[in-house]
Amino acid sequence: MAQHGTQAHSHLYGVILAGGSGTRFWPLSRERFPKQLLRIIGEETLIQQTVRRLLRSMPPRRIMMVTNEVQAESIKLQLTAWKEELADNYILEPEGRNTAPAIGLAAIRLVRQDPEAIMVVLPADHVIARPAQFQQAIRVGEKLAQEGYLVTFGIRPTRPETGYGYIQPNRRAGLGGKQKPLGYRVAQFIEKPDLPTAQQYVQSGRFFWNSGIFLWKASSLLEELAQQQPRLFRGLKQIDGLIQAGSSISQLVKPYRRLESISVDHGVMEHSARAAVVPVDFGWSDVGSWGSLEEVAKKNSSGNVTNGNVVDLGSRNSVLFADQRLVATIGLTDMVVVDTPDATLVCPKVLAQDVKKVVGILKKRRAPERLEHRTIFRPWGSYTVLEEGTGYKVKRVTVVPGRRLSLQLHHQRSEHWVVIAGRARVTRGEEVYELQAGDSTGIPKQTPHRLQNPGKVLLEIIEVQNGAYLGEDDIVRLQDDFGREPKTDVSNDNLKRRT
Amino acid sequence: MAQHGTQAHSHLYGVILAGGSGTRFWPLSRERFPKQLLRIIGEETLIQQTVRRLLRSMPPRRIMMVTNEVQAESIKLQLTAWKEELADNYILEPEGRNTAPAIGLAAIRLVRQDPEAIMVVLPADHVIARPAQFQQAIRVGEKLAQEGYLVTFGIRPTRPETGYGYIQPNRRAGLGGKQKPLGYRVAQFIEKPDLPTAQQYVQSGRFFWNSGIFLWKASSLLEELAQQQPRLFRGLKQIDGLIQAGSSISQLVKPYRRLESISVDHGVMEHSARAAVVPVDFGWSDVGSWGSLEEVAKKNSSGNVTNGNVVDLGSRNSVLFADQRLVATIGLTDMVVVDTPDATLVCPKVLAQDVKKVVGILKKRRAPERLEHRTIFRPWGSYTVLEEGTGYKVKRVTVVPGRRLSLQLHHQRSEHWVVIAGRARVTRGEEVYELQAGDSTGIPKQTPHRLQNPGKVLLEIIEVQNGAYLGEDDIVRLQDDFGREPKTDVSNDNLKRRT
Numbered sequence: 001m002a003q004h005g006t007q008a009h010s011h012l013y014g015v016i017l018a019g020g021s022g023t024r025f026w027p028l029s030r031e032r033f034p035k036q037l038l039r040i041i042g043e044e045t046l047i048q049q050t051v052r053r054l055l056r057s058m059p060p061r062r063i064m065m066v067t068n069e070v071q072a073e074s075i076k077l078q079l080t081a082w083k084e085e086l087a088d089n090y091i092l093e094p095e096g097r098n099t100a101p102a103i104g105l106a107a108i109r110l111v112r113q114d115p116e117a118i119m120v121v122l123p124a125d126h127v128i129a130r131p132a133q134f135q136q137a138i139r140v141g142e143k144l145a146q147e148g149y150l151v152t153f154g155i156r157p158t159r160p161e162t163g164y165g166y167i168q169p170n171r172r173a174g175l176g177g178k179q180k181p182l183g184y185r186v187a188q189f190i191e192k193p194d195l196p197t198a199q200q201y202v203q204s205g206r207f208f209w210n211s212g213i214f215l216w217k218a219s220s221l222l223e224e225l226a227q228q229q230p231r232l233f234r235g236l237k238q239i240d241g242l243i244q245a246g247s248s249i250s251q252l253v254k255p256y257r258r259l260e261s262i263s264v265d266h267g268v269m270e271h272s273a274r275a276a277v278v279p280v281d282f283g284w285s286d287v288g289s290w291g292s293l294e295e296v297a298k299k300n301s302s303g304n305v306t307n308g309n310v311v312d313l314g315s316r317n318s319v320l321f322a323d324q325r326l327v328a329t330i331g332l333t334d335m336v337v338v339d340t341p342d343a344t345l346v347c348p349k350v351l352a353q354d355v356k357k358v359v360g361i362l363k364k365r366r367a368p369e370r371l372e373h374r375t376i377f378r379p380w381g382s383y384t385v386l387e388e389g390t391g392y393k394v395k396r397v398t399v400v401p402g403r404r405l406s407l408q409l410h411h412q413r414s415e416h417w418v419v420i421a422g423r424a425r426v427t428r429g430e431e432v433y434e435l436q437a438g439d440s441t442g443i444p445k446q447t448p449h450r451l452q453n454p455g456k457v458l459l460e461i462i463e464v465q466n467g468a469y470l471g472e473d474d475i476v477r478l479q480d481d482f483g484r485e486p487k488t489d490v491s492n493d494n495l496k497r498r499t
Numbered sequence: 500m501a502q503h504g505t506q507a508h509s510h511l512y513g514v515i516l517a518g519g520s521g522t523r524f525w526p527l528s529r530e531r532f533p534k535q536l537l538r539i540i541g542e543e544t545l546i547q548q549t550v551r552r553l554l555r556s557m558p559p560r561r562i563m564m565v566t567n568e569v570q571a572e573s574i575k576l577q578l579t580a581w582k583e584e585l586a587d588n589y590i591l592e593p594e595g596r597n598t599a600p601a602i603g604l605a606a607i608r609l610v611r612q613d614p615e616a617i618m619v620v621l622p623a624d625h626v627i628a629r630p631a632q633f634q635q636a637i638r639v640g641e642k643l644a645q646e647g648y649l650v651t652f653g654i655r656p657t658r659p660e661t662g663y664g665y666i667q668p669n670r671r672a673g674l675g676g677k678q679k680p681l682g683y684r685v686a687q688f689i690e691k692p693d694l695p696t697a698q699q700y701v702q703s704g705r706f707f708w709n710s711g712i713f714l715w716k717a718s719s720l721l722e723e724l725a726q727q728q729p730r731l732f733r734g735l736k737q738i739d740g741l742i743q744a745g746s747s748i749s750q751l752v753k754p755y756r757r758l759e760s761i762s763v764d765h766g767v768m769e770h771s772a773r774a775a776v777v778p779v780d781f782g783w784s785d786v787g788s789w790g791s792l793e794e795v796a797k798k799n800s801s802g803n804v805t806n807g808n809v810v811d812l813g814s815r816n817s818v819l820f821a822d823q824r825l826v827a828t829i830g831l832t833d834m835v836v837v838d839t840p841d842a843t844l845v846c847p848k849v850l851a852q853d854v855k856k857v858v859g860i861l862k863k864r865r866a867p868e869r870l871e872h873r874t875i876f877r878p879w880g881s882y883t884v885l886e887e888g889t890g891y892k893v894k895r896v897t898v899v900p901g902r903r904l905s906l907q908l909h910h911q912r913s914e915h916w917v918v919i920a921g922r923a924r925v926t927r928g929e930e931v932y933e934l935q936a937g938d939s940t941g942i943p944k945q946t947p948h949r950l951q952n953p954g955k956v957l958l959e960i961i962e963v964q965n966g967a968y969l970g971e972d973d974i975v976r977l978q979d980d981f982g983r984e985p986k987t988d989v990s991n992d993n994l995k996r997r998t
Binding site for chain 1: 525526812824825826827828829830831834836838841842843844845846847850851853854856857866868885886889890891893913915917920936937939941959961963965966
């Protein structure tokens with residue numbers, strides 16, 4: 001923590017955009033478990049790495065997260081190391097409206113907190129190989145931001161990528177720096193170009209990739225927003241007022257839906273006279289698809305990126321991602337194979353972007369495999385659906401030492417619990433009793449009950465549910481340690497969660 | 500059954516070679532669940548189709564099965580329609596020693612039963628598209644067999660396959676038939692040729708594939724065997740004597756292991772003056788690998804053979820075999836993807852033969868995925884392992900109406916049962932009681948217990964086992980309806996089965 005001690009009195013803030021849709025890394029990512037939550041490279045998940053990276057430049061209480069309610073729960077579970085400091089730093093959008101509204105809302109809040117606030121805006125799910133150089137780039141950007149520039153970081157392109165935006169700097173308009181300019185005014189922003197154009201850009205050496213990482217004074221951004229997107233700006237002001245007045249998220253849905261869905265690149269940067277680009281080289285990758293994983297992940301001598309229980313015979317340059325289940329591959333070249341407990345993807349690397357289309361099909365079919373994993377994390381532990389069938393569901397439930405689930409009852413299902421590890425304290429109606437590995441108990445429907453781990457090791461139980469209806473929304477919460485509402489959950493889907 | 504009525508007084512017998520190793524269709528086939536047990540094409544499994552095919556020419560009591568003890572149990576479960584008629588028709592080899600010993604043993608037994616016996620020998624796991632023509636071919640072969648010929652069926656080759664044996668007929672030595680010969684003497688048998696040779700054979704139009712289906716008088720075969728393989732013949736005579744005298748399978752292991760492991764093609768046919776070939780065209784395929792499935796299975800308009808829960812975008816000429824789990828494929832060409840509850844295979848069609856090497860690796864690692872499926876069928880029903888972990892195992896157990904498991908006890912594990920469908924009669928120590936869906940019970944270790952389905956619908960329970968040791972061999976069987984030995988099972992592996 002010493003590293004940001006010197007910056008404690010600066011006006012630098014981090015704004016992490018953490019509202020991914022979980023389509024591009026399906027089936028490892030899901031709608032409710034997007035890429036930022038994945039441990040794709042290294043020991044930490046991408047959002048943990050993103051926070052860690054910002055901590056080189058600022059204390060944790062200066063880091064804000066813009067996300068939605070469902071994902072916030074998962075993010076909090078991953079950021080427990082900074083739980084207290086981040087507690088008030090979540091801005092929850094009722095739905096995603098692209099980056100301009102998310103960033104605008106954060107800027108309004110920051111200016112109120114600190115009129116001099118300078119904000120680094122960055123996605124939660126990018127990889128940056130050299131965090132020290134990232135920290136250095138922030139220092140450079142901060143200088144230009146203080147002069148009122150809207151700074152974006154430009155990456156030297158290494159291939160004619162048609163999925164990115166490009167930036168052309170005005171080389172005659174160098175900014176800051178005495179010998180060598182720190183950055184340049186932007187000549188133009190270019191939306192995703194076609195392949196010949198992209199090839200020309202790469203060859204010319206005169207264009208940068210737009211990294212989607214920005215740095216500016218919150219007040220500068222708001223000035224531009226007010227001028228270029230006055231309707232959006234007014235809408236955001238109104239929403240900020242509602243939040244200030246204590247409106248619930250469901251009350252924000254309507255005004256939020258009226259906001260224009262627009263990116264900050266398109267809505268602000270493209271037409272701003274203050275846009276600047278700082279060339280950087282901190283090993284950036286947006287890891288935009290399974291096909292691009294090789295940019296950042298460790299490859300073996302055959303060029304394969306391999307994970308989990310894979311038995312391979314002679315594959316080359318492929319992404320072979322398994323988990324516990326066995327995946328056998330023979331003689332694959334430039335392929336992607338991703339296996340998860342409930343779904344498997346197989347495609348050539350060059351078509352990995354099309355996984356979005358698969359998720360689209362699954363969404364139409366209301367297939368559960370696009371929404372959530374079989375294992376769901378909760379503040380008290382986790383549960384894994386082992387099997388579901390007509391009239392029954394089998395789960396393995398884990399409870400962290402000292403934690404307990406809500407005191408709850410179900411109208412339509414009975415439950416049986418068999419302890420397989422640890423110690424359980426069970427509340428059933430008026431009774432409270434303890435169980436150990438090998439013990440079991442039954443919870444009739446309509447009976448208030450609670451599962452608690454009074455021990456020092458993880459409690460694990462097998463839960464067998466019986467009943468005509470087994471949706472997660474058949475729950476009446478009578479008391480909860482985690483502030484979850486004492487009512488039936490309403491979700492936007494027939495797949496209910498919450499336990 | 501009317502169709503074989505006219506042959507009831509013939510001397511025709513069927514000998515099905517049913518001892519596959521389960522490697523080539525892994526992961527759908529397993530060491531203990533080989534290809535013959537799979538429903539690869541059509542409504543019935545390959546061995547069911549093989550029996551059905553023979554029934555056009557003979558009654559069920561004339562069909563013998565040469566297999567091993569483990570597979571016999573699964574085969575019997577698939578052939579329940581002819582349970583009584585086939586009851587005494589299983590010849591159990593203690594281990595596979597190629598086809599000559601298996602066929603020789605069957606021939607010795609048949610000659611004792613019926614000195615005039617004519618045997619059709621055929622593998623259990625081939626596909627024959629036109630069974631009426633197969634029946635006709637048997638009639639033709641039978642005529643030549645009666646004249647003392649050792650008949651093999653020759654298939655007109657459609658591609659330069661290097662995995663088959665070839666037969667060159669002696670076109671000048673036509674056999675039977677007044678206008679057109681029924682068959683030919685064999686000029687030569689050729690073992691698997693190299694590609695240029697195979698190409699030449701196909702182009703010349705003068706060679707047949709060796710189908711591995713034979714037809715001969717059992718006595719003719721034994722005469723040739725005695726002459727060409729006298730040691731093997733003596734060994735088989737000795738083993739037959741031991742079986743006659745009531746020796747157990749374990750007592751046959753040693754003498755069996757002394758037998759030469761040799762094919763009937765190589766050991767008898769190649770050097771026999773009586774070898775004949777009958778050209779046939781009954782739509783034969785040995786379905787030797789996933790790559791060859793397309794020869795027999797139905798393809799969709801993109802040329803894909805698809806099964807189960809597959810979401811595909813634009814794949815062509817591929818085999819996409821899923822089950823319950825979701826498999827998403829994008830833009831594959833000439834690929835094989837096979838998904839099962841515990842293992843997935845991905846490879847190009849042309850390398851599908853190499854799955855044998857994968858199974859070899861799994862065998863070395865003692866990986867359970869090469870041995871058995873997660874669902875195991877038993878005379879009383881089935882069980883599926885849902886999850887295993889330290890100190891616990893979760894199974895879904897089904898019991899067929901009217902059946903019951905053995906009365907048994909376990910030394911090292913307790914069990915909990917939750918009924919999810921149907922009705923269970925539970926014996927626990929001295930108690931007998933009934934449970935319905937939603938009820939549960941616990942069986943302490945060392946306690947004799949039994950699970951029975953007294954109802955008219957399938958009984959399904961979730962069983963949670965707890966204990967330090969959870970091997971299937973921790974079972975003491977006190978009484979069993981299916982004649983299984985009342986002792987701890989000894990298997991050739993640390994993966995124990997039996998329940």
